[in-house]
Amino acid sequence: MKRISIAILLFFLSATAFAQDLSLYKKAFFVANGDTLKYRILYPKNFDSQKKYPVILFLHGRGESGKDNEKQLANGGKLFLNENFRNNHQVITIFPQCASNSYWANVEIDTVNTKRFFTFIKGGQPTKAMSLVLQFTDNYFKNSFVDPTKIYVGGLSMGGMGTFEMLRRKPNTFAAAFAICGGDNVLNAKKYKHVPLWIFHGGLDDVVTPQFSYGIYRKLKKLGNTPKFTVYLKANHNSWDSAFAEPDLLPWLLSHKK
Secondary structure: OHHHHHHHHHHHHHHHHHHHHHOOOEEEEEEEOOEEEEEEEEOOOOOOOOOOEEEEEEEOOHHHOOOOOOHHHOOOOHHHHOHHHHHHOOOEEEEEEOOOOOOOOOEEEEEEOOEEEEEEOOOOOOOHHHHHHHHHHHHHOOOOOEEEEEEEEEEEOHHHHHHHHHHHHOOOOOOEEEEEOOOOOHHHHHHHOOOOEEEEEEOOOOOOOHHHHHHHHHHHHHOOOOOEEEEEOOOOOOOHHHHHOOOOHHHHHHOOOO
8 A cells, every 4th residue: 555655646746747847838929910829938047138049949740739838748848858958058949839720731631541641732821820830930030039040940740741841931040950750742842952951750650651751851862962861660650759769869950050
C-alpha cells in the first residue's frame, strides 16, 4: 500500500512539474482583419528587450489543432524547455495554434477507406491559418529584440508541410529550417533552394508517405542544395520522437545565420 501511495505521489509531482514547465510558454494572441491566431511564446532566461535574440517558429501537427492555446505544445514543447538548452542558448520560441477548420499548408486531402491522400498545390493562396501566421511573423519579427539574421522555422506532419510553405512564401526570412514527416509539391522547392534544411521521416510512415520528403530532398539536390535527410527505417508517423532526440538538431539549426 505504501509503494502505491509513493507511486501516486510521484505521478502527481511529475505531472505538476510538467504543467509548470509548459506554463513558461506565455499565452498570447494576434488579431488581423477580425481573425485571431493564438500562440504560446517562450522567452529566454533573463530576457532583456535591449538585446537581440534568435527566434524559432514551430508549427504543430493536425492532432494539436484547436482553440485552447495549449495542445500545440504537446509535441515539441518540452524540447525547448530542456535546462541544458536554455542555459546555453538565448532563444525566443513561438508555437502558434492552427484552428481546427483550417490547415497550415495549401494541400488537398482526400480520404478513401480511412486512408488519407495528399495533393500538394504549386503556388496558390495561403489558407486562413497560414495567412495569419504570415501576418503575425511580419509583425513580430520587426521587434527590435529580434535578430533578423537568426530566424528559424520547423514543424511536424501538418507543421512539416507548413514549414515548406513558410519557406516558399517568405524565402528571404529564415536562416535554416527543419521539417519532420511533411511534404510539398516539388515544383515549389526552387523557392527555398538556398535555405539550409534538415528533413526527417519515418520509413514506415503510413499517414504521410516518406516519398514526399524524399521528393523534396531529391529536387533540392538537383537544384544544387543537398539538405540533410534522415530516415528512421523502423519509425511510423511519430518520427518526431526520434528527431527531437537528435542531439545535433538544435545546435545545427542555430549554427546558421543569414
